[in-house]
Amino acid sequence: MTGLLLILLLQRITVRRALRPLEKAREQIAQLQQGQRSQLDDQVPVELEPLVAQINHLLAHTEDSLKRSRNALGNLGHALKTPLAVLLSLASSEQLDAHPQLRKILKTQLEQVQQRLNRELNRARLSGDALPGALFDCDAELPGLLATLNMIHGQHLDLSYRAPAGLQLPWDREDLLELLGNLLDNACKWADAEVRLGVSETAEGFELSVEDDGPGIPEDSRDQVFSRGTRLDEQTDGHGLGLGIVRDIVDTWGGVLRLQGSDWGGLRVLIKLPKRT
Secondary structure, eight states, X not given: OHHHHHHHHHHHHHHHHHHXXXXXXXXXXXXXXXXXXXSOOSOOOGGGHHHHHHHHHHHHHHHHHHHHHHHHHHHHHHHHHHHHHHHHHHHTSGGGTTOHHHHHHHHHHHHHHHHHHHHHHHHHHHHTOOSOOSXXXXXXXXXXXXXXXXXXXXXXXXXXXXXXXXXXXXSOHHHHHHHHHHHHHHHHHHOSSEEEEEEEEOSSEEEEEEEESSOOOOGGGGGGGGSTTOOSSTTSSOSSHHXXXXXHHHHHTTOEEEEEEOTTSSEEEEEEEEOOO
8 A cells, every 4th residue: 555655656746747847838928928038948858849949930920920010000101191291281281271161171081081090000000919029117118208208398397107116017118108108298288287107006907097287177078088089179289189099009908098087186097907818
């Protein structure tokens, strides 16, 4: 009986040792999903080498295809935006002064095409994000982003952020810069003196918030800002397409976006994003 138990114990130890490389591979695949690595280690037992090599080849091929797709989308966007800008300029020219109704129709339709182009290119680029990119390092990225916005909007604005030291967000750097850039730019256009960004990790995922001390938006008017091109104040280029782009990104990531009142009396945009699994 003792001998049988000893044999079973030895078999258990042998099986666990034999499966250890598989467990290590499983952990590395989880790290791939979280954006902590881009390839699997190739230092594996001979039996696993073909599998790991094939996975790494697939990852490299997918990443290369993704880069080509993004470049193609960017080229398409530039190719279409330039003639659209020319047409919009022509629609505002003196030659149409005698045809105000025609000018209005042309400008309205061209602006709708331009806005739809921006949204659809953005959505297509995001939906093509098959592989996780490098993690977004808050400590490395946010100071520079706020400094750039201060240069654009003026040093009279106090831009600040709160984020746990060392926090990294598991989404592509460029996508997060676009999302946060739109939110902060929008807040800067409406703020009187202060804009604050908050980033935190929760049990369910991550929360991002941007608030300002501007005039805010009445609660019964907040849904209007998501309408394509709608602005509550036509004299200020804000609260319109930028928030629409942000909502598209958040929807793609399976998150939730809410507009709330800020403690300062302005607008607070709250985004809740689930953990990437």
